[in-house]
Every structure is written in structure tokens, then in C-alpha cells.
Amino acid sequence: MDTSARLLRLLSLLQSRADWTGAELAERLGVGLRTVRRDVGRLRELGYPVDAAPGAAGGYRLGSGTALPPLLLDDEEAVAVTISLRTAATGSVTGLGEPALRALAKLQQVLPSRLRHRVTAFRSSVVPLTGAAAETVDAALPAAIAAACRDHRRIRLRHRRGEQEQVREVEPYRLVHTPHRWYLLAWDTGREDWRTFRADRIMSPLGQPGARFTPRPLPHEDAAAYVSTSISVAPYAHRARILFHAPLAEVAPHTSPTAGRLEAVDGHSCVFHAGSDSLREIAVHVAAKGFDFEVLDPPELVPVLLEVAERLRRAADGSRPHGPGTAAGS
Template sequence: MLETSARLLRLLSLLQAHREWSGADLAERLGVTPRTVRRDVDRLRELGYPVNASPGTGGGYQLGAGAELPPLLLDDEEAVAVAVGLRTAAGNGVEGIGEMSVRALAKLEQVLPHRLRRRVSALNAFTVPMVRAPRAQADPSVLTELANACRDSERLRFEYRDHQGAATRRTVEPHRLVCTERRWYLVAWDVERADWRTFRVDRITPRPPHGPRFAPRTPPAEDLAAYVSKGVSTDAYAERAVIRLRVPAERAADAVPPSAGVVESEGPDSCLLHTGAANLDVMVIHVALMGFDFEVVEPPELTLHVRAIRDRLSRALGE
């Protein structure tokens, strides 16, 4: 009986770790016959686990979604990763996630073995987080609704508020959610504007019903993180510039968050910063405060603003 119970746990772990298994693969992993696998699957179903089976040579077993959340099996590394992730989730800019994370963490730590609890405690006791408070928080239910629409390739309808608070109705074909340290964004094909758009999730209010389903389009870029970064740091502004920073790209990237610009490597000692601002004076100050030597690549007008600010500072120093 003990051997059977251990095998059931092993079978459940395999089903939770892989989208679909063939009966032969499961039998080989467990060291039993396909007939035993079928009996064990039936036992899991009796315990409330929704194990789906598809017939035929290409069929197999898959753990489906049930009416209730069944117990999950985590190995040591997975349990530690989940516990640490829950402890740091409060700083990720999702409204209410702190309280939910604490509740989930309390349940997890209650059943963690002592050796794993010590590892989690050590990681948290000797780690100092350095994250900024999120500017705007995204509603978890909205994130879930958007993620489901992306997964199901289902048209999405919502009200969108711009930076001035004006609201418009949008119908989009959602593609992916992209998160930064401080905000969440939805990348989607805007049906009425016939073009790709990036939307801040905290400005989205879903307006169901959604649908119908659509055939996924080729995304606007392979690197969606860079695509969103360029959109929110450069394309969204009236004034745009390319500036050569006299430091390696890796060093510049540490000082330039994705919402402030896109860093492009140019060589071992320099890189190009693509950025934008409301006006060129603000851009000069922003780049100067980075603390790097720089050179204006474009536009030429930016050089004139650099000189004007230089002269202004010189006069302030009485030079």
C-alpha cells in the first residue's frame, strides 16, 4: 500500500510538471505497465484530480482544471522559489497582491520541512530589497482577464483612459502582457486603428462581453520587452533623440530603466541611448544627470539646447 501511495504521488508530480504524457512514457517513468498506469489514473480521479485522457496512438494523459484547486506537489527547489517569490511579490505593482501573498505564504510555510524553512528564512533575513514603490497599481482581476484573453485568442473590449484622463472605447486582439518593475502593459492589435498598440493596464477597464476568437497575428517584434520600452520611453514623446553615451552598454543599462530609454550597444566603450521627452531642455537635464559623458547624435537642435544650458550654468557661476 505504501508503494502504491508513493507511486500515485510520483504520477501526480509528473502530470503537474508536463502538459501531456503518453501512457507508454508514464509507464516507463514509473517502472510499471500501461495497465497499472490506467488504474493509478482512475485512483487520482477518485481523489478529485481531473485527469483527462485522449484515445488513439497520439493520445495521452493531461491534468485538467477542476472545480476546486487540488493540492500541488513541489520539489525542494520549487518550494523555496515560490516562498521567496511570495515574500517579494508586494513590490511588483499589483494592487492587493501583498495581502494575498501573505495568506498564500502562511499556508506554504506551515507545511514546509524545517530544512526548507531555514533556507527561505536565510534568504529573506540576509537580503535587502531595493525596489521603488509602484506609481500605479494594476488590478489582479484585470490582469487575469487580460491574460485569459491573450491565451484564448479572444477579442477584448475595454475603456481606456489616456494620461489626461480622457476615456475611449477600444476593441483589440490581445497578444501579450509585458511587466516592468513599476508597471504592466498590454500589447495588442487595435482593430479600429488597424495597428499595434501598447496600453497601460492600470488605465484599462474591461467592458465585456469579449469575443469572438481570432487567428493570432505575427507580433510587432521578436523582443516585446524592447518594443514596449521604446514605445513608452521614446515614441510616446514629442521630442526624440539618439545620444551616444561614453560607457559600455551594460553600465548604461543599470542607470536607464526601460521606461526612460532603450540602450543599444555600439562597442566596448560606448552605446546609443534612444529616448524621448516633452521638450529638449528636459532631455538635456535628464541625460546630464545620468553622470556619463555623452554626445548628441540626433537631432541637431539638441546640441543647441546643450550649449544654451551650458551658457546659463556658466553665467550662474559668474564665469
């Protein structure tokens, strides 16, 4: 490679992972260590902040500078970013639409023709299906919450519950999101317990971050599973555990994390945790998934299943097709 092509290749390598040894870079570029050092110096002269650690165990990493360096993407990365930007423009976070479209226009302008055709096909063929206005979150809100999670700083939330507004001081830990909603997992200092807050009910803007806190162990090693349980099981009068006689991988596509939580038992079965204020709703919901199952909890769900099954049987009997000359009900 000539010097310019090698510099671009070096920059691409440095962007692809955090740390590289000099020997690894030399092998990838097909040059010696002295050439690697010279090329790193050239990148620095061009304004790229390449940090170096001396010694045998030392290496190089691309640091953060005052300007955003150009990203070098391979074909699949470029297509993935393009499709993601298009999706973000119609997502559940307000304020991202215009920046996403600006970034998309810049990216499409420099795409090679072989990739532009793929992206154009996606753009011309895919149309978002929008229904009633969904709850959206201002883009600044998850960014501010994420920063507080990272820095372990308390925040004061103004949180809506119906027509009421509550002020809560919390220690934020994780942001968990579904395709349509964002949730904050936090320790509520007033309640002295873990709480899950819907982000679209948190009023913007947040106040200034508060005092630092010492992180405590999370209530569950899987924050997403904990939030799924807290929004789909805990708030309801009835909580159910259903054993599906099917692998988790087969049941999962038929289950939303906001409707319940799945837990693998073995390679042939899984447990579904769900909640509702109506046992009949739980009965219909699990029966509609199309897998054999049994009720682990609560026992009160069993007679409700029998009631629903009998109603369905009567409906099926009364809806049988009648052949020519056959009287209804005969």
C-alpha cells in the first residue's frame, strides 16, 4: 500500500477496537514497527489523537479529540448505519428525526454505487406503519439519565402518575428500552427500594445532577429481565407462572417483554411469568400462544381455563359448517 492508503487502513484499525499493540498493527499493515511509529506520527499531525503506551506491553489507541474524525466503515457497517438512521428518524425518541436525516444524507452522498443501490432499495420499499400517537421521549432526557448512571449521581425526577405529579430523588442505574418505550431502573431514596420509571412520564428537563452515590448491587443480574417483571407482573392483582412444553427459543417470538418474562427450564420447556388484573385475560393470553402448557401458579387459574375452554367448545360446535341439505342444528 502507498502511504495514503496505509494511513486510512491504520485509522480504520484504530477505530475498530480500543487497543492495539505495535506488533499487531505492523502485521495487519504488512510493514515494520518503525513504519507504524511514523504513520502514527502522521496521523497526529493530521489532528488525530493517537495515544501510545511505552514498553513491551504498550500499544496504541485512538483517543478523543476536539473534532470528530471521519469514520471508516466497511460495507456491512455502512448499510447497517444507514438503515438505523432511517429507522431512528421515525422512532420513539423525539428530536432525533432531523439530525438522523442530516447524517443519512451525508452518508448516502459518499456511499459507493454498489452500496447505494442496496440502501435505495430499502428506502423506496419500506414505509413505516404509524397508528395512534405513541409516547415519545425527548432525546435530551435519556442522554442526561445515561450520564447520571455512568457518573453515579443522584437525580431529582418530576414524574407523572395520571393527573398527579410526583417528585422523586433516585439513584439511577440502567436505562432499559423496548422498541416503543424507555424505562429507568433506579433506587428510590424516599421509598428505600428499587423502582422502575417509564421515561415518557419523566418531565424534561432534568435538574442538575446531585451528589455522587456508592453503587449498590442490582436487584437482579439481568436488568432487562428485572424491568420486564416489574412492568408485566408486579403491578397486577394476579400473578401467574405457566410452564410451556416448548423450548424458550420457540416461545420467545410469541411473547413481548412488556407482556411477561420467559425463563428457560431445559432444552424442551420454559416458564412464563405474567400478571393481570383478570385471570381470564391470562388464560386467553397463554392459550393463544399455541403451545401445550400447565399452570404452576395460581391454582385459581385452572377453573378459569376450564370455563374458557368450555365456551370455546360451544362456539366451535355452533359454528360447524353445514353441508348441502343439512339443517342448522341437526
